[in-house]
């Protein structure tokens with residue numbers, strides 16, 4: 001199936017600002033699905049609220065555009081009722097780790113076979129640039145004009161500690177790695193998380209004087225390295241990209257089926 005077949009062209013042009021990174025994530029997702037040759041009738045995309053969540057409307061999968069922070073709860077219901085479906089959840093950093101933080105850690109703890117794409121632009125873009133749990137200290141935001149004092153979560157470490165069996169990180173600058181990691185996350189049998197640094201030039205970039213979209217992409221290029229790179233030894237502040245966790249653990253729907261089978265025998 002051609003890439004175009006996975007897109008709802010009638011909803012284009014999209015609503016994202018010029019230079020927003022989320023379109024690159026959409027591209028990476030669609031290319032991953034096309035390369036895996038997944039039948040779109042077997043794909044469900046479930047999103048919450050936010051600029052990133054608009055992806056669910058642009059792909060021609062089964063789409064559920066739900067409420068803020070609750071996408072993983074809806075996705076869990078879908079997956080448990082139809083375990084054969086591939087369930088993908090695109091989320092913003094606030095949607096995933098603030099409003100939806102509890103759902104995030106519990107989906108990871110259960111190891112349910114859902115793919116969470118956490119699009120981290122360190123701000124609440126749709127509502128006007130408030131600071132998020134991923135903004136970090138010293139960042140300017142609509143709600144922090146004199147800069148933030150809150151530490152940021154580390155999405156990778158949070159997902160790892162909560163029990164996710166596949167955890168990866170990349171950026172929208174690294175488009176090939178982005179698509180490859182999404183592919184691996186989709187085929188992984190368990191809760192998979194891909195954190196994706198994505199630029200919001202309209203709010204985060206402007207308020208923090210990072211320049212336009214191209215300048216922000218250059219920051220992703222210069223401030224990240226592949227896991228294991230020697231450059232990290234010389235500059236510990238560099239963020240690592242790649243797969244941090246990839247392990248086999250009992251998957252939740254399969255474990256639940258075993259409970260049903262035991263109950264039937266009893």
Ligand code: SF4
Nearest residue numbers: 016017020051125200
């Ligand atoms: S506000 Fe930011 S995140 Fe939202 S569409 Fe514009 S650039 Fe993208």
